[in-house]
Amino acid sequence: MKNINAHALFIFTLVYEYKSFSHVARQQNVVPSSISRVISQLEQSLGCQLFYRNTRSVIATENAEILIEYARNIHQNLTEVFEHIGEQQSEIRGRVRLNAPVLFGQLHIAPWLAEFNELYPKVVIDLTLTDEYIDPYKTSSDLIFRIDALPDSNFHARVLHQVKYYLLASPRYLNKSPKLYHPQDLIHHQCLVYQGVYGPNIWRFKTDDQLQEVPIQTTFTSNNAAALMIAAEQGMGLVLFPDWLVQQQIQQQTLMPLLTEFQGSIHNTQQSISVIYPHMKTMPTKIRVMIDFFVKKYGTPTYWQCD
Template identity: 45%
Template sequence: MEAFNQLSIKSLRLLVAILEHGSFSEVARREGMSPSTVSRTIQQMELLLQTQLLYRNTRAVVATEAGQLLGVHARRIMEQLEEAAEGLQEKESDPRGRVRINAPVVFGQRHIAPWLYQLSERFPHLQIELMQTDDFIDPLQDATDLLIRIGAMSDSTLQARTLAQQQFRLVASPAYLQRHGTPADPQALSQHSCLVFKGFAGSQRWFFRQGDQAWQAYSFRGPLTGNNAETLTQAAIDGMGFALFPTWLVGEALHQGRLVSVLADYQVSNSLEPQTISAVYPNSRRLSKKVRTVIDFLVEKYGEPAYWDQGMA
């Protein structure tokens, strides 16, 4: 305990930065320090704690188990200090500071990136750090203020605000339908080309139902299976077959007439669970003014229903 009491905020902040960037030289450049000073600070921490915090080699710096554990607590300390500073600043009317956002790759490209200029214009003192990945991100471990998550929400350690309901459409291009005809029911899709998304859990099933009837699951095959939704959407636009995707992905092509909604009298989905597009943040963390500002901005821009769903039957 005595050794921990001697750790400085500066040394903890450097450790967190090294864990984020994986490089002494990069952290030194960002902090305006020499790499030797950064390395010496970490060595002093290791001597004080009598344990190795980092593995060093010529290609990267990787945390030991002890380094990872200390990094988790150091991030929490940095966040608490940042929250305290924000609390003092929030008497000012203008939100300010860095907001670290994590979003799925394609959704971020389609529905976050186009709004960043307006967000910056309206709130010039905000600094947005947008990381786009389809990997699972734990905000408690990865120093993220705000996650955009798509799907069913079940994590009780997180709070969420719904940005939009996720709706699905079965789509095909006008050219494909002209060549091959329009199916009358889901069973008829087995006679058509279907473009199926395949993720870590395998090929997605497509679910259909009418009215209050039970959902029916179908597994289809076709000329293209893949793990990139944009590629499969483009293939559908090009006339390769049917695709089943959320409206935030295919809505623009539907509005432009490049795709047509098929079997519109059926509800369609790729899951039996209701799905939302949500802004998510940890239960344990106070929602700061800057993060609340970003969430409110996205809610305003997306609208109700979301703009990609407006004008659809």
């Protein structure tokens, strides 16, 4: 049996009800031969005759009597599905699956979710936090918050922020350590390094379009930025951290910015905070309002910018 499309079954139910090709054709604003062709193709797909036709009437066969209940049920089910989807779009309901790096999610996503829930109580939020790379092609996430270079052009990306890095140390560390005047002076300092997927421990500093890459001898490495933050605040060494992570520490002066005339980074490309999502002909309302919500909350410039 060949594939049978829902439209053909819908036309069949109309012909069965009105017992007239011409009546159905007028209702659907097509010529009668078009309706006849749909029914003939359906009969061919099923391998049986559905109607006896003559110049005066259309009579349903025994096969049509069997098919009609199935066809009506299929049409009703599809109608309910489309209505349900339409309700979800208009009422803003359904599940939104978010994915984000661990600390960014803890600091800048989770604190806002209660407010989002008050605005859209019928939206169910599923938040996964991981520092592992998430392949957009292999994940079921609706929105991925990515801190990286701009993603694959096959996905939409809403850029939320251009990341700025800060070289930081606690007052305790600065009181006991040599003065730091230049990136090359880092060879005389204890450095605390995030153990990620970025290759060798190289910190990059740029000024006047000149880039300096400084190999770092580490005192402490970790794959957890929170652990490095604690060590830095306790005077163990220097960290090179993004602005979204260190706003509070800078404001409270538990960590002090250093070499501010240089633009620091642990990457060789500009890092952005973006929210990415697949191409869609029509974006579900639940996704759109989620993006708009965080864009508004983060602001322009973002609330965590330290300058």
